Amino acid sequence: MALAESQQLDLVEVSPTAVPPVCRIMDYGKFKYQQAKKLAEAKKKQVQVELKEVKLRPKTDTHDLEFKVKHVRRFLEEGNKAKITVVFRGREITHQELGMAALEKFAAELADIALVEVRQKMEGRSMFMIVAPKVKAK
Incomplete structure (x- = not known):
């Protein structure tokens, strides 16, 4: 001391x-x-990953879907995850296959840059899917 x-x-x-x-x-x-x-x-130096959300309806037209795919692409390129939600209203809930088809189309369009983290799930009156960016090899 x-x-x-x-x-x-x-x-x-x-x-x-x-x-x-x-x-x-x-x-x-x-x-x-x-x-x-x-x-x-x-x-x-930490990167905070956010979960961005895009909502659509089962009757959403193809052009609108393509427009929303561009948004999700941008989110994924920024390094964020994306949640794609199909909201059913009224009697649309009886045609869940339309929502499933829209989500499958999203997955197919984003297959080159995204991995499907959570497959299609029903939650109340909405169906959702979560996609994450593919990890780039160094």
């Missing part, structure tokens, strides 16, 4: 369970600052 005080530094216990306990002479404030900087740098 006298040696640390003479150098105007701190005596920090590194391993208290070791026999004898291991201590180190350092500037503890500077050490904590550098650790915080490393954490901030690591956090900056």
Whole structure:
């Protein structure tokens, strides 16, 4: 402790369970600052993946579907996942095959850049599918 005080530094216990306990002479404030900087740098390099959603109806026309495919393509190229939802209203629920066909068409159009993460699922009056971007080989 006298040696640390003479150098105007701190005596920090590194391993208290070791026999004898291991201590180190350092500037503890500077050490904590550098650790915080490393954490901030690591956090900056993280990529936050969002789940974007596109809604359509079972009777949505082909041009509108193609337009929505372009949107989903853009989402996937940005590195986000996409949720494609087909909403059924009224008696449309009796023709679930139309919604299934629309989702299958989406999957076929996006097969080159996307993987289907969650296949077609019914949830109440809506059917959805989740697609994620394909991982690029380095």
